[in-house]
Amino acid sequence: MSLTAAETTELLPAREVQLDRAVRVGLIGGLTAMFIVTSGMLETFDLRMIVDPILSLGYVTLMAAPFAVGYVAGKAPPVLEGYAAPSVGARNVQAGAIAGALTGAIYALYALIIHVLDFSSVFIKLTEQTKKIVTLDMGAGGVLILALVMAVSGAVGGAVHLLERRWKRAVLYSAFWVVMFGLLEVLVSQIAFVRRISAVKELLYGTDAGLTLIGAVIIGGLVFAAYYYLDGRVRAATRRAMALEGQQRRRFILISLGVAIVFLAVLPQILGPFLSEVLDLAGVFLLMALGLNIVVGFAGLLDLGYVAFFAVGAYTTAILTSPVSPKWSPELSFWTAIPFIILAAAAAGVMVGTPVLRLRGDYLAIVTLGFGEIARILFLSDALKPYFGGAQGMLLIPDIDIGPFTIDDSISFFYPIYAFVILFAYLSYALQDSRVGRAWMAMREDESVAEAMGVNIVAAKLWAFVIGAIFAAIGGALFAHKIGSVFPESFAILVSITVLVLIIVGGMGSVPGVTVGALALVALPELLREFAEFKFLFYGTLLIFMMLNRPEGFIPSRRRARELHLDEVEQDAWLAQAAEQDPAPAE
């Protein structure tokens, strides 16, 4: 911020780093460290090396806590109008160090207590192994060392704020990516190219999972250089691209589309079967997420039983295509089954949508939650076993044929799944700008006024349910063909919740946000299967964090961001209004 001399004199003193905040977050950091130890995360994570042999994921996690609190503590408070911008300096580091030291102190106290006393009958994860890890296998001295490292980690977290933006980003991201690469050895080593040239893998990873020291330096260096170089340039290039007009713009769009298509076409071939499998699963969730995004993100109808539609799609295709479906087996192909899947989904959408037309908000959520469970229980029930196979499910769902090609493995399934993803993403955009999209938008804001403006609420709600149901059903059908069978237990409530988490974290109402959310939150846990027991803990933590800090999601729709940050602007409007009108209150 540049200020003229005259302006500067009028400014109030800067609101500097708050030390009481450092104490507060330091306590939080200490509790987090205790939790990491007690929950068994430390022990499980310690088995996995990030940088061999010096750093395990366990210690990364443990040290991330003081670093994070140090970062928060060292942050300057936001600059308010009328206040001078705070200066950066020793205070930032000091605040970070205080927070980190507090975290370390609490950790040390806890570590010593569990070292001396035995709580393992209550906290079963406090095993001998965990105790070794918390003390570096060196008794009280090891605890002290770790506590000191934590204080330093906090100070480093605070010191990050001293860096210029460009450096700061480059440093933080290179640390992040070193950890990611250390974690995702599977990802790198499964890529066909790397498999062929084993020297690359050996250089980066040696023989184990986890980077070698040299690998860590290479990755860190490359990422640092990339961020340092790209800072600002990407945005500038995007702006230039957006500014293109007419012929040039069309050509730009065509070229980018071409590049994207070629990229998607070769992607599964490069990634190999294991990673394609992961992407396929993410794609199925993405289809559901795009559908739920219409119901929740566009129309504002909170549906917690969304998995029911996924199940309807899977079961419809199972009945129609499998030769051994219990009651009736027309043995259609996937493609001829599609119209029936769509019809079944639409019927299910109307069936769920009609009774809940008059419900809003919480009530709607609870009723749809019930519907989701009813669907699963119906498919599971003995009464309907002659139709749906009960707990045994249905088997032998055939592969998909496209002309001369048979879609039968994870690499080839990538194509139909992502073809539908692209189609549905396009439809989402088209719907958003359509008449019914406008109706949804108005309905989400104020249902009764929208109705008074002539919006047909019944139709708008049913359309949202029906379209959402169709998206999910196609996802379910592809899923069924992919695994070749359907079982009622695949359609548990957790699927609905997961999809909801995807769109909330990604950015509700935003197609790119939902895409990133699905890829990150479905693919990542698949790659980190060994930590599967902590998956929902991770989801929960992420959800809380997002709700508190960035409720509009990672990549928000512009509109949603507006909505969630409206309060501040409305405040301004209210002030303007107050100035405009009489000070006397109404009536």
Add this chain to the structure above:
Amino acid sequence: MSTTDATPVLELRSVSTHYGPIQVLRDVDVAIYPGEIVCLLGGNASGKTTTLKTILGYVKPSSGSVHLEGQRISGLPTTEVVERGISMVPENRRLFKRMTVRENLEIGAYLRSDRDAVEDDYERVFELFPRVKERLHQRAGTLSGGEQQMVAVGRALMARPSVLLMDEPSMGLAPVLVQQNFDIIQQINQAGTTVFVVEQNANMALSIADRGYVLQTGRIVLSDHSDALLSNPEMQRAYLGQID
């Protein structure tokens, strides 16, 4: 203005409305003629809002009927009532605050397919309220109270209604804004829109209306020209706050 020979734009013929077993409106007769401003006065729980809801088709009258330009509209769903030419400025404006002013106006014209005429109506609204045009791409929630009122009226006008309903335009507003609101009503009326105002503030409403009806516990107890109502002693005692 003639109130006898022309067909009424909007007519309630002995409308009774029930919420379950409770009768809210009792044989309400109201007729509004082209070009008029008519007000419906009444205190809390007199049935004013129910009258509007009945006209718009949110609730169905248990007996009697509502007619728009001679055609029966009671029993039709709200969407169709709006399509036939009734639009409303709701109490407290109730703009779609997070949508832009432009999007608010678009929703106002939601049911119309005559694109060219819609474009003309944008111009008409901008002519009435130049401020609205200035704020077109701003979010409605960021506008001042007066501007929001203009957008609310503009949104209702975008439906090109035969009759515009206004629910409590003075509700919860500072006196300056109330005055501004009633100026707006007069302005759009002079531009050719028939207006039906439902209002508690009898003084204010009668100062701009041609005629008024007084609703008491669901029954029309008085109806007359505004001047006559203003000087009616009963009226003065009950609604105009004058103690003699």
